[in-house]
Amino acid sequence: MGFPVGYTDLFLPKILLHILTLLGFIRKFISFIFRFIGLTDFLEPDISSEPVTHFHSVSAVLIRELLPVVKFSELVDPPESCAVCLYEFDSGDDIRQLTNCRHIFHRCCLDRWMDHDQKTCPLCRTLFVPDDLQASFNERLWAASGVVDYYGDSSLVST
CATH class of the missing domain: 3.30.40.10 (Zinc/RING finger domain, C3HC4 (zinc finger))
Structure with a gap:
């Protein structure tokens, strides 16, 4: 039995592939225009040339x-x-x-x-x-979080 010979050359997937390729080119063109004008804030992060921190x-x-x-x-x-x-x-x-x-x-x-x-x-x-460094680690973590600076004196928090 098998498939007819014409089945492997479908017309719809070729059109879909060409449309997707055209959309990709349009996307690159628009991102190039935005970069040229200086509007990189409107681009998606993966398109923008700025490094991601x-x-x-x-x-x-x-x-x-x-x-x-x-x-x-x-x-x-x-x-x-x-x-x-x-x-x-x-x-x-x-x-x-x-x-x-x-x-x-x-x-x-x-x-x-x-x-x-x-x-x-x-x-x-x-x-x-x-375990022996856990107390000092917690103190450094607490100090780095900035909570003590927010409340001012830590003795006020404990009372």
Whole structure:
């Protein structure tokens, strides 16, 4: 049985493909005109030539300060691969070793994990901040949030 020979050359998908291509060209032309005139504020973020800045939470910035970055070649008895991206480590890779559980990850993998406001190891869910540093971490987090500055003296808040 099979399909008729003419079925594979449908006319409708070719017209649809040409229309979509034409719309793409029109979109690029309009974005070029807007950039030329200086109206980039009206463009979508992915079309605009301005770089997109990423938001980092205060806790992620403070945790990054606690977890130093070292070269993979400096480690003794390291694992073979990163548990986040599953790629093997190279001797020149920047890595972070967690203080509580001693797990090792690529710096960029762990930083991306922290950017999603995660505060635990991606592998075993142990907290990033050790118990002995938790009080000072909370104080720094509180100070960085600016709440004390808003209320003025902190003794007024506690009464």
